[in-house]
Amino acid sequence: METKKTTFDNRLLPYLLLAPQLFITLVFFIWPAAQAVKSSFEREDPFGLSTAFVGLLHYQRLLSDPEYLAALSRTGVFAVSVTVLSMVLGLAFAAAVDRLTRTGKVYTTLLVWPYAVAPVVAGILWWFLFNSTTGLMPFVLEKFGIDWDHDLNGTQAMILIIVAAAWKQISYNFLFFLAGLQSVPQSLMEAAAIDGSGPVKRFFTISLPLISPTTFFLFIINVNYTMFDTFPIIDATTVGGPAQATTTLVYKVYQDGYIGLNLGSSSAQSVLLMMIVMVLTYVQFRFVERRVQY
């Protein structure tokens, strides 16, 4: 396909057209981010009455703080679990629905529904289901000899937020995977079928490599989702507990900054979080993308 090159006679016009977008980015992203960077070097009382420059103190403290490091590795566990769980299940559902001819639309609609649920509502739903006093799941699990109490058991609390966060994301992944699978050329599948490969083999040798751009895209989106958007789910279910067992990096930013009013440390944490995600995305593009076939 040939691309047309558009030229502007007016030198100012392109900038004018860009201005609204630039303005929004500047006001709603660059400016707050710059503020966060600035206050991460300062120690300030909550009311902003006295401010002192402390250099890298907050960063030094954080990086030698066992609680922060624990939250870091915890976030890793959480991000990997949620991403793997939601992508594998999303792909499985998509592969299943892709094979349906008549009822596919119905299943698609049903499977996409959870995505319309706000994260905080999703959190509350799972909190209700697993509530150790009134919930349905602990009652059922008791029959299998599992004593469910995520108020005290850190591992169970982690499982709860992983399930709740993944549940919401499955829909999203499902939708993209389904679109990807449906764009796999039918002729390739038929040719493979004639050569005698079964549906499982066809899926792994033809569909999966062909949808790798989708997989790559979803991978980045999911990691970003677990890093930032899971806050409401944690806040509505475990509140970061028990004993910080579900305090991820983003939740710690909230706890230290919003509840604890320690703005300096909280800003330093958001800057670090921002850097972690930037590095991760860079690594993904740099190394993983090479193996993706467009």
Add this chain to the structure above:
Amino acid sequence: MFNRLSMAALAVALSATSSLAATEVTWWHAMGGELGKKLEEIATKFNESQSDYKVVPVYKGSYPETLTAAIAAFRANQQPAIVQVFEVGTGTMMAAEGAVYPVYKLMADEGEAFDTASFLSPVVGYYSDTSGNILSLPFNSSTPIMYYNKDVFEKAGLDPEVAPKTWAEVEEFSKKIVSSGAAKCGFTSAWITWVQTENLSALHDKPFGTLENGFGGMGSEFEFNGDLQVKHWANLKKWQDEGLFKYGGPVGGDQAATMFYAQECAITMNSSAGRAGVINNAKDFTPGFAPLPYYEDEIEQPKNSIIGGATLWVLNGKDKATYTGVAKFFSYLSQPEVQADWHQFTGYLPITNAAYDLGKSQGYYTENPGSDIAIEQITRGTPSANSKGLRFGNFTQVRTIVDEEFQSLMAGNKDAKQALDSAVERGNTLLREFEAAN
């Protein structure tokens, strides 16, 4: 639909015209549900009582949310005149000298009568500076008490009119309740931090921190890892293992109330402001009310319990007319009739002696047995340096730490001594941080 819209428009128009003449006083608060409605009723009544000032209450969410909102607003120069701050935020507010207009000073500047002695002494003690000046107006103060299920007591063969006085009795009664099958668990508790740690220390006249629990200055250090606290936490763990005690969750411990209402636990300990909730939810059983238990081998006469709840802080940066309105409103709030009404409706303490006396003369306490337990418990004896209250910076976070360490104890990851030592150590780090920032 049209009718409703035009009514709304009319209401807006009316309020707009009336507020043209009156000076508006914004009041940010954290009272949701029934409490919020009652609070708005108080503001409305004040507005109707005069025409110069109009108090506008705005609900800002939970206590921490309200405090954070007020601080953010102050930084943006959009602060309300009055903000309701919970007791653990007291340290933060007191340290913010440039942001706060102390109430004693406001009342003196405006020539409003304001007698510190008219307030209940434990309430005054908690909220005044070292020279005895009240910095914020006590509004809703509560203290924890014990609630028990009389029906379960009877089923377990216990006298329903006799509540356990000591922890030994709590253990003994709980054993009977569980072994007789009257209930699944003996007791639970809301607010592990406030009830089972802070109030426990006060009741037994043990320090929670150095320098008079922080009243003496910001250099204070925590010391709630003493023998008594370790013993109590170890007991709670033992009782949990024996099935006598059930953990109700962190912060306010919402599950505690649920378990008590569901008759799963026969006893719970919670704020006196939980009284209305207990009465509303105890449909199938008769609730009893009693003071908090104590260890008789630790103290013969337990000290007064300490308060929770919130006070009203006045923020700097408003004009003179607004402050006159605030002072008038505070005088109105302190009237015995207003106070007694609020106290009797909510279960919060009567803040002034006059409001308490009014309740007595109205016969409220004889008609509602158990409603005066909180007042008696908080006013008994002379408050000592250990039972006067607590004043620490970053205390919201410290409470989170205490909750976390208690969870480690309950999960069996730490023993009582380790958990409390760790809580003290982590808490002290936060205190030093606060000291450095202010």
